[in-house]
Amino acid sequence: MSKPTRDHYTRTAIALHWLIALLLLGQFAFGLMLDDIPRGTPDRGLYVNLHKSSGIVIGLLILLRIAWRLKHTPPPLPAGMPAWQRTAARLSHVALYLCMLALPLSGYLASNFSRHGIKFFNIVRLPPWGPDDKTLYAFFNGTHHVAALLLAGFVGLHVLAVAKHMLIDRDGLLWRMWPRRSGRGIHPHPELPVESR
Numbered sequence: 001m002s003k004p005t006r007d008h009y010t011r012t013a014i015a016l017h018w019l020i021a022l023l024l025l026g027q028f029a030f031g032l033m034l035d036d037i038p039r040g041t042p043d044r045g046l047y048v049n050l051h052k053s054s055g056i057v058i059g060l061l062i063l064l065r066i067a068w069r070l071k072h073t074p075p076p077l078p079a080g081m082p083a084w085q086r087t088a089a090r091l092s093h094v095a096l097y098l099c100m101l102a103l104p105l106s107g108y109l110a111s112n113f114s115r116h117g118i119k120f121f122n123i124v125r126l127p128p129w130g131p132d133d134k135t136l137y138a139f140f141n142g143t144h145h146v147a148a149l150l151l152a153g154f155v156g157l158h159v160l161a162v163a164k165h166m167l168i169d170r171d172g173l174l175w176r177m178w179p180r181r182s183g184r185g186i187h188p189h190p191e192l193p194v195e196s197r
């Protein structure tokens with residue numbers, strides 16, 4: 001098991017970051033695609049249940065990632081980073097984690113306030129534990145919609161911030177979250193002092 005170093009996340013954190021990023025991208029596109037399937041058709045039930053099932057699996061991976069993160073302090077940010085950027089980095093990471101939690105949770109809660117419940121991968125029926133309540137369903141479905149939009153917005157900012165670090169600051173930030181290859185330098189400025197986050 002790898003440990004976070006002065007300039008690198010652990011292998012597990014890196015694997016979970018990229019796996020979840022890819023899965024969320026696919027799940028997001030899948031969610032948008034659901035809008036094109038007419039309501040009341042057998043296809044709709046089939047695909048909605050697939051979306052719910054993959055969403056639950058992704059939600060469990062997100063919980064695993066958060067548990068890992070709570071036990072492993074990330075590498076400290078480069079000391080040269082201005083205070084506002086450190087605050088922005090921390091806040092945007094918290095916002096990403098909150099959206100990552102809110103999306104599967106709101107989808108799961110909405111599904112349990114509908115008589116349809118969840119048919120896990122269209123095989124195992126998980127009967128709803130809540131009543132068939134249109135108001136609660138609409139509330140959690142609305143939260144799901146807003147959380148999806150917010151996540152897309154924060155991921156956009158996140159990617160722009162990484163691009164700024166790589167292209168303007170040239171501090172090699174991306175390599176902190178990239179699988180380490182033996183012999184490759186990770187931080188282009190290893191002489192830069194680092195500070196604790």
Ligand code: HEM
Nearest residue numbers: 027028031032052055056058059103104107108111145148
């Ligand atoms: C894990 C990440 C998830 C992502 C990124 C995601 C994303 C999306 C998106 C983008 C939509 C379309 C939004 C809209 O048009 O309002 C959607 C719809 C939906 N999602 Fe998710 N979802 C996730 C997890 C879940 C889970 C775990 C469930 C339920 C267990 C779920 C249930 C639904 C349902 C039922 C709809 C259709 C809502 C409707 O058309 O009325 N989602 N999702």
Ligand code: HEM
Nearest residue numbers: 020021024025069074093096097155159162173174176177
């Ligand atoms: C769905 C997409 C994504 C999500 C939800 C996401 C989420 C996150 C979160 C929450 C962190 C903070 C890790 C921590 O310290 O706890 C992080 C770090 C990071 N992400 Fe992403 N990310 C996504 C996509 C990307 C992409 C596309 C890139 C590349 C352009 C990227 C590059 C990075 C880098 C370099 C870090 C480390 C930042 C640092 O050293 O402080 N991420 N990501």
